[in-house]
Amino acid sequence: MSRSNEDHLRWARLAAVVADDRKAVDTLIIDVGDVLAVTDHFVITSAANPRQVNAVVDAIEHEVKLAGGPSPLRVEGKEEREWVLMDYGAFVVHVFGSEQRDFYQLERLWGDRSRLDWAGSGAKGN
Numbered sequence: 001m002s003r004s005n006e007d008h009l010r011w012a013r014l015a016a017v018v019a020d021d022r023k024a025v026d027t028l029i030i031d032v033g034d035v036l037a038v039t040d041h042f043v044i045t046s047a048a049n050p051r052q053v054n055a056v057v058d059a060i061e062h063e064v065k066l067a068g069g070p071s072p073l074r075v076e077g078k079e080e081r082e083w084v085l086m087d088y089g090a091f092v093v094h095v096f097g098s099e100q101r102d103f104y105q106l107e108r109l110w111g112d113r114s115r116l117d118w119a120g121s122g123a124k125g126n
Contacts, residue, residue: 007069008090008091009091010067011088012029012090012116014067015043015060015091015093016028016029018059018060018063019059019060019095022055023047024045024047025046027044027045028043028045028118029041029044030113031116032110032113035113039089039090040091041090042106044094046097046098047098050081050097053081053095054084057075057093072086073088075087082096082097082099082100083095083096083104094106
């Protein structure tokens with residue numbers, strides 16, 4: 001079954017909403033599709049500690065699946081719980097510990113790309 005770009009964007013927004021619900025901070029979605037062949041969007045968020053990183057990752061995976069979305073193609077970094085990358089194909093979720101986010105500064109690296117609004121999108125209710 002083929003999934004549309006609208007579905008992928010809805011699930012990326014849902015991932016952002018779920019992260020926010022789990023008290024992750026500085027959550028954003030960056031459109032990288034025009035310059036990156038492997039994915040269309042990055043969802044980037046930060047958690048205060050390794051336990052919260054794990055809770056955010058688990059909640060995102062559960063809620064996206066519950067909304068009819070896919071499971072991640074792969075998840076990297078879950079054991080270390082410092083920077084977890086959830087690869088959904090059309091979008092990639094990065095859940096950082098605060099120190100790792102400050103160090104890698106992905107949003108600065110992709111600073112010339114547009115950011116998408118997700119707050120209040122109602123993505124969870126769709």
